[in-house]
Amino acid sequence: MFLERGYDSVGMREIAQNAGISPALIYREGWTKADLLAELVLALNDEQIAGIEAMPLPEDTSPIERVLAVLAQFFAFDIAQLQLRRLGAAYGWLWSADQEARCAKQLKELIEPLRQIVIDAGLDPVEPRVEGLSAIYTAAFRDAVFANADAATCIERIRPTVAILLKP
Template sequence: MTKALEKLEEKAKKAEKQIEDIVKVAHRLFEKNGYERVGMREISSAAGKSPMQLYRLGLDKQDLLAEVILRVNAKQIKNIKPFIPNQKLTTPQFIEAYLLDLYKQDIAIKGIRQEGAAFGWRWSGKYESLIIGQLMQILKPISDALLHEHYDDIEARCFGIWSLYYVGYRAAVMNDANAQGCLDLIKPSLKLLLRK
């Protein structure tokens, strides 16, 4: 029984490693050529696999894009600085600084963010749930700041702030705005959302 379990674990680890390698290849190709211009044959060829091997691993093109976005988000989450009550910054100032930092990070990976935004509607509900979970982690410092200052309707405010964030980010995608330009675009609406 133990040897059988060991073989299963070894097989699972090998599959995980293969998936990780394939996701890295897909990330590079999607970012360079765009989601629509990359096919499974191109991904499998660049990964040194056959398309059938990718499908046996349970991967299709939509799942690969979702896997790429999950990893991009995980990297961003890893770098998140939590909200710590501070006398130097008000809650609105903290939120502005936090969003400015997110803009800088997202502008640095604008190519893959564009692909995720344009084609994310194609991935399955499983991936949608995982990505929404990551969004909650990204919003946590904002939520914590609002909670600390006893704002009401925190969840609605967080979703409003996130919607505004994407309005600002559109300026980077469409007009090549920098992070400060994105933030400046949403500041008037952000002030309204942050009224007590």
């Protein structure tokens, strides 16, 4: 419903009715629209994590190409879910501390393959490099959000920076 009509246009009573439950149950449990949106985003993140964990990384390529392969999968997934990603970004500030902590934990799981590539390549310091890779992903994803860029365009935008971040 959030995706069809927008977050602000959907009411809690309508959500309850659509889910086939009593609005009183939602209110008694203390759920808010922000909670429901957070749970949607958290479930989406779990789906993305499962996809990353199942993704075989080519062993016979450079660390740069391996990182770009992971990031290309991130871009493809997030672009396919762009509406929900936009809503999460717009209303994430309303989430509970617990939901925010769960999201932060998921982010660590998502970037673990990048961390492992950096470690396998013997590059130090590891954490600043991984944080840099995460940051440039976020910056390039803005091209998808605001300019409708596809995954390949986003990858080409960050390729030179990935090369710099992975220099020995």
